[in-house]
Amino acid sequence: MGLFNGLMGNATDANHDKVRKDLENVLLPDEKIELAYKLVRDLVVFTEYRLIVVDKQGMTGKKTDYKTFPYKSISRFSVETSGHFDLDAELKIYISGALEPAQTLLFRKDDSINAIQKALAAGIMK
Template identity: 60%
Template sequence: MGLFSGMIGNASQRDNDKVERQLEDILIPDEQVNLAFVLVRDLIVFTDYRLILVDKQGVTGKKTSYKSLPYRSISRFTVETSGHLDLDAELKIWISSAAEPAEVLQFNSDHNVVEIQQALAEAVLR
């Protein structure tokens, strides 16, 4: 599964300028952050060209994994909202013609997953 697989948390919107400064070594010239969410200590970042998933690893979070998914490579995605017994919401993202999702993101709130799904739909379907 993906790097956020199994992580449950609430996503909250993050300041774009702050995220751009944090990702200055990752972004290409003139690439701008359009929308960013923090999920525990990880980031979900929408730029002009791609979705960047930032995974802070280890106890200190010093080791960091950056996963770039160009919007043109995302072939489909699904959203599963929470129910009465299943309390978490889930967003799955597939790349090209892969049978298994490249990423599985889990959230405590339907509001969080719906907001991120709307941003993903806008980026992928434009």
């Protein structure tokens, strides 16, 4: 069911060992991955220090955009849950001093958004 959920836009738990290997040039040597979610080809990774959003681009996914948000720079976030007609749940991340969200992530109706919201709250409350 994991592949089907990924194709439908649902976030699925990502294997931490595979994520560590994929992000070996991004992660610090001792940086611990706390949560990782795969969203089709993209990744949302929570470490002990930061949130990393990996956006695979293009047809082949060879071009990759890595965004790092240190928890201390995240001033707030908002979560809009899905409804009957609007099936997407939305997470918006704001950084200090910005009026517009620095990152918006869309999820289909699932429980991952709740776990992501808790992880983000725990990260910025440190």
